[in-house]
Amino acid sequence: MNPNNKQKTVLHAQQVRKSFGVRGNVQQVLKGIDLRVTEGEFVGIMGPSGSGKSTLINVLATIDKATEGQIVVEDADISNMNNAELSIFRRDKLGFIFQDYNLLDTLTVKENILLPVSLGKMKKQAAEAEFHTIASDLGILEIAHKYPHEISGGQRQRTSAARALIHRPSIVFADEPTGALDSKAASALLGMMEELNRQRSITIMMVTHDPVASSYCSRVVFLKDGMLYSELYRGSKTRQAFFKEIMNVQAVLGGDHVVTV
Secondary structure: OOOOOOOOEEEEEEEEEEEEEEOOEEEEEEEEEEEEEEOOOEEEEEOOOOOOHHHHHHHHOOOOOOOEEEEEEOOEEHHHOOHHHHHHHHHHHEEEEEOOOOOOOOOOHHHHHHHHHHOOOOOHHHHHHHHHHHHHHOOOHHHOOOOHHHOOHHHHHHHHHHHHHOOOOOEEEEEOOOOOOOHHHHHHHHHHHHHHHHHHOOOEEEEOOOHHHHOOOOEEEEEEOOEEEEEEEOOOOOHHHHHHHHHHHHHHHOOOOOOOO
16 A cells, blocks of 8 residues: 555656657657656666666656656646756756766865756855755765865765755656665665655655665665556565565566665
């Protein structure tokens, strides 16, 4: 049973399809996805290679456009927005954490984090306060004036996470955020994301192939052949018990079985 069914809906995808190619050589990657995400959920998206998980997150995050279907985020139908409208919506409403950090080498940690609000409407004093809070929560306040090449991979990814959160987005999309990290740094990042999700009701959607990473989520959605296969809710289970459930589904699905910790 969905324990969050009375919560506010942040994202609602209906019959989302995505195809690539041209007439006579069309590959249908997403085959009619229906998905609802409520406020404060930490949702993991899993599935074997080729299941469509990366395509799904790209479509939901406005990085790519669905071939068919409707996607509504915070009562805004992004399916019919033009590129200019999508750019503004993405800037104001969405946050992104990428596997390769996507930090600007010429900016300090603090400048990278503040970049989204420098393009928006948040006042300087409010931005400074939000930076201090987010950087403290993610354990990077003491490296605020260092440059990306001067800090570790884990610190770079926490900087990326802070940048994704600084403007208080409706939803944060994370694409394999622990993929470039060692097990210690990955666990630290996931633990902080889980804590921020719980304390601030931040809505997060994360694509991962790693069942350990998914065990930090409140719900895990499994894809197979471009369709929703099943989903698991963590509820009151321990992370270890949830991990075992995730592994059981993966064993049935086949495909990726990478464990980082």
